[in-house]
Amino acid sequence: MKAIPANSVGIVKPQLFHFDEPLTLRSGRVIEKYDLMVETYGTLNADASNAILVCHALSGDHHAAGYYDPENPKEKPGWWDCCIGPGKPFDTNHFFVVSLNNLGGCAGSTGPSSMNPDTGKPFGPDFPIVTVRDWVNSQARLADRLGIQQWAAVIGGSLGGMQVMRWAISYPDRLRHALVIAAAPKLSAQNIAFNEVARQSIMSDPDFHEGRYYDFNTYPGKGVMLARMVGHITYLSDALMRDKFGKDARAGNFGRDLRAGKLSFGFDTDFQVQSYLQYKGESFSRNFDANTYLLVTKTLDYFDPTVDYDGELSKAFANSQCKFLVISFSSDWRFSPERSREIVEALLKAEKPVSYLEIEADEGHDAFLLPVPRYMQALNAYMSRVADECGRNPNAG
Amino acid sequence: MRADLKIIESWIEPGSRVLDLGCGDGLLLAHLKETLHIRECGLEIDQEHIQQCLEKGVSVIEQDMDKGLPNFQDNSFDTVVLAQTLQALHRPDLIVDEMLRVGKRCILTFPNFAYWRHRFYLMTGGRMPKSPHIPYEWYDTPNLHHCTIADFDELCRQKNITVLDRTVVDDARRTSMLMNLNPNFFGVNAIYHISR
Structure with a gap:
């Protein structure tokens, strides 16, 4: 047995959820049936008010925290382990944390490498382009399945932050807090150019x-x-x-x-x-x-929540009911603080409650995945208020 | 509760939108949220203060108001507050313009440099005044542009600003008859309620 830190969620096991109801995509194409690979940490409370959804970025998946193998001492924990666990910002003593591999992924959810039931071969390039909106629609169905009517918070960095914004726009009554970290309202030509090289x-x-x-x-x-x-x-x-x-x-x-x-x-x-x-x-x-890599770079390129709102982000947020926390990192040049400030400006224009922090960090865009002290403190303080709102677990330390 | 906050509170409508420039640890906004159910927004650059706002559940934006408020819409707030910060800004006159653009009404508080003790200090000692609320040396003070009540009145005249209300208070943030008789001589802190 390896030593697992006390503030880890410990050994975790993903679960596969199967969906039979066809999902109509933004492109007009339909995915008839699909699977989503999901991990959860913590316990859903009686009124299902303590659930938070964690959205992954380009190369992430459902494995956000904890370990799989109790024997392997070299195994690294999930990609956001610094944030998820007992006593961590997304405190599993208080929250029920849900993390999934998005549609089109390659870590167990239906994607290009899955078998196409019509041909008996992998979908490959026949797998439809999925957008952030399609992902969020599939996540809403997952929430239904889990009995979660309203998330206490939806949280994500980079492409994950874009899913958070889409939640606030598409399902305004289904989340109380939106944490948009190291994101951008949409990709710039420079961002798209890097994706094109890839x-x-x-x-x-x-x-x-x-x-x-x-x-x-x-x-x-x-x-x-x-x-x-x-x-x-x-x-x-x-x-x-x-x-x-x-x-x-x-x-x-x-x-x-x-x-x-x-x-x-x-x-x-x-x-x-x-x-x-x-x-x-x-x-x-x-x-x-x-x-999947090709597909997800397209998902990024296509993300533009303003398409239905005359190109105005503030109009897209007009119906949002949640509170927002927007965070950027000083040395991030992929989605620079300037891009986060555009999100903040749109939220102010829409008269939505928003907090904004620009964290001093040398780690660039990747900083959102790292335990930068001020970043962790801020998440802790914010999420502690969210935990208060959903009624803290009286048995938790 | 501090008397100056009580005065500010009396000028704010329940349920209104309030922007507090240099909101510090969020004390004023947290109080107004509780008593008047305002929709709050704080602006702050101090990291510790921002953290304290988050802990209080006060919405706070990390932004330097010396660079203006270009991300804020005209008339988007019912009240814009600037408490004890005017004298520390690079161009106080420009922030007053910005406040009046963004807010329908504005509340400003600042230490009155013409308070008699300051005058006495300078006249007898010949050195820059220091007091419990201006404790700095001339070389390390964050206060770049001290002004007097008479100076601010003059600025309001020049800019055609309407002074809706004005109160002066002492260090304990109380007001007195003497202060009301000659605010620019006896007043320690000035509190202005202004609009365009």
Whole structure:
């Protein structure tokens, strides 16, 4: 047995939920049946008022906290373990936390790598493009299934934050608090450009086979690796990279540490940042489906909650009834503080209650996943009020 | 409850929308939420104060008002409050303009530099006045633009600002007959209720 920290949710087990009711997508296409892979932490209270939904970002999944294997000492916990657990901001002593793998994903929910019942083969490129709105519609059905009429809070960072905004717009009476972290009202041309490089990397891999690589028993791993490498750069900040790859004082603070202590005068991997990116890209490509990566970058590109509201975000929020907490990080250049301030401005214009924090952090976009002290304190304070509202668990410490 | 907050409270309509610039730990807004069920919004740059607002459940936005309020709509608040901060801003006149643009009515409080003790301090000692509510040295004070009640009255005249009400209070935030007789001489703190 490995030692599991006392403030961990411990060993967890995902559950598969099957849905038979067809889901009409924004594109007009219909998914007849689908599965959602879900994890929950904590206990739903008697009046189902203490449920919070955690929405994952581009490469996330349902495994947000805890561990699977009690024996494996090397296993890393879920992707938001710093926030979910007893005594943590999303305190499982008080909240029932729900996390799911979104439709189109590759971690157990129905997606491009799932079997298409019509053909007996994986969907591949035939899987429809799903939008944030479609995801939120599927999440609402999951809430129905779990007996949750209204979330105490819906929470997410990056693409997760976009789902939170969509909840506040599409289901105004089904959440009391919206926590929108490191997000943007919609992608800019620069954001879309990075996604396009990622897609071209995957689609130009000779093993891609127009997305039908499953049928050829191949996998466009090189393409996914390149896609992830370019994505990964946008998640970090210049300052963080200088720090991370600049341990050698002789190289100054430029992060130019060498791998072998000298230049190769060839096209080998000279600098540590090169091998780091290659390693990150390579290990990601082994665990993520290429078609899902393509799909989710499109989901990001298409996100625009203002389409039905004359391009005005404040009009989109007009019917929202929840309170908002918007958080950005100083060194995030993928979705910079400026983008979060646009969300805040729209909420102010719509006369909605909103709090906004700009957290000083060097970790870039990835900071939203990390236990930055001020960020954790703020989430703690805010969620503690939310816990008070739903009636704290009297038996909890 | 502080007497100056009581005066501010008496000028605010129940259920109205209130913006507090430099809201500190959220004390005023939390109180007004409880008593008058206002819809609150605080502006603050101090991290500790922002944390205290979150703990109180007061909506707070991290923003530097010295850069203006461009993200706030005209007439979007019933009342905009600026308490004990006017003198610490880079351009107090511009923030007054912004307050009157965003709010239908505004409430301002500031220490009156022409209070007789300050005058006495400067006249006899020949040094910049210090007192319990202006405890700083001239070189480390956050107060960039001290003004007097007469100065602020003049600003209101120049900008055609309507003074709906004005009260002066002492350090204990009480008012007295003497202060009302000659506010600019006996008043320690001024509280203005203004509109365009």
